[in-house]
Amino acid sequence: MGACTSCMVTFIENPKNLTIIIGSLLIALVLFIVLVRKALSTKQKLAVIYAHIFFLVFPVIYYFFFRGCQSFFSQCEKTKAVFIMVLLTALLASVLVSVIAPFLFLNKYIRKSKVATLGNAGAIVNFVSKYSKKLSIKTPKVYILDSQKPEAFSFNLFKSKIFISLGMVELLSKKELHAVLLHELGHIKNNSSVLKFSFMLFKRFSPLAMFGSNRIANQLDEHECNADSVVLEYQKKAKHLVNAKMKVEEFEKFD
Numbered sequence: 001m002g003a004c005t006s007c008m009v010t011f012i013e014n015p016k017n018l019t020i021i022i023g024s025l026l027i028a029l030v031l032f033i034v035l036v037r038k039a040l041s042t043k044q045k046l047a048v049i050y051a052h053i054f055f056l057v058f059p060v061i062y063y064f065f066f067r068g069c070q071s072f073f074s075q076c077e078k079t080k081a082v083f084i085m086v087l088l089t090a091l092l093a094s095v096l097v098s099v100i101a102p103f104l105f106l107n108k109y110i111r112k113s114k115v116a117t118l119g120n121a122g123a124i125v126n127f128v129s130k131y132s133k134k135l136s137i138k139t140p141k142v143y144i145l146d147s148q149k150p151e152a153f154s155f156n157l158f159k160s161k162i163f164i165s166l167g168m169v170e171l172l173s174k175k176e177l178h179a180v181l182l183h184e185l186g187h188i189k190n191n192s193s194v195l196k197f198s199f200m201l202f203k204r205f206s207p208l209a210m211f212g213s214n215r216i217a218n219q220l221d222e223h224e225c226n227a228d229s230v231v232l233e234y235q236k237k238a239k240h241l242v243n244a245k246m247k248v249e250e251f252e253k254f255d
Ligand SMILES: [Zn+2]
Pocket: 183, 187, 224, 227
């Protein structure tokens, strides 16, 4: 224990190490401010979220390799060392964000779902495939979630997926179900399902997220409106979407 503490002290006493760590955290902070304050496109927001996570993770990687006592790179060239660390951080951050988190999140839902096919949910499959073509997106796989709670959401990090619960299918009329499916297709089209997911990760991983939660909620509302506008484009009226939302709210009241 004693040796460990003295390693840490040696590490921190080196002004170069301290500058790199504080610098990295400052960049993370600036990116956070950009994320909550600036009007950015969906792609820019995604880039900023991941860059923010990168600069939060980087000091940990850096510390791991440059701890005072057993400096991993003491024999190597400096540039090579930095290059390897940046690569490692990027790798770690992207594994964290794109593999582990979706795996933990999605697997839970996939295990509780059945893939919708022409045999078991033909109407839904046909509808989704028809409107994916109209929206020029790849047809997402639809999962029927075995749950009585009415819920629907989408995900599009690698392949796009729409989840809709049995409870939702039973609760809604045909037109209302179409409105919900169009809304989810809208998220996929605007890339906002992956953004919603990234915001969720950001909230879990970033200690700064709690300071910007109101603004983040506003940004997410904006993406909900964009998804709704896809419903309006094809249904020409908001009635079915509004009814669907009301029914889900009613259900939650009595649940
Ligand atoms: Zn939505």
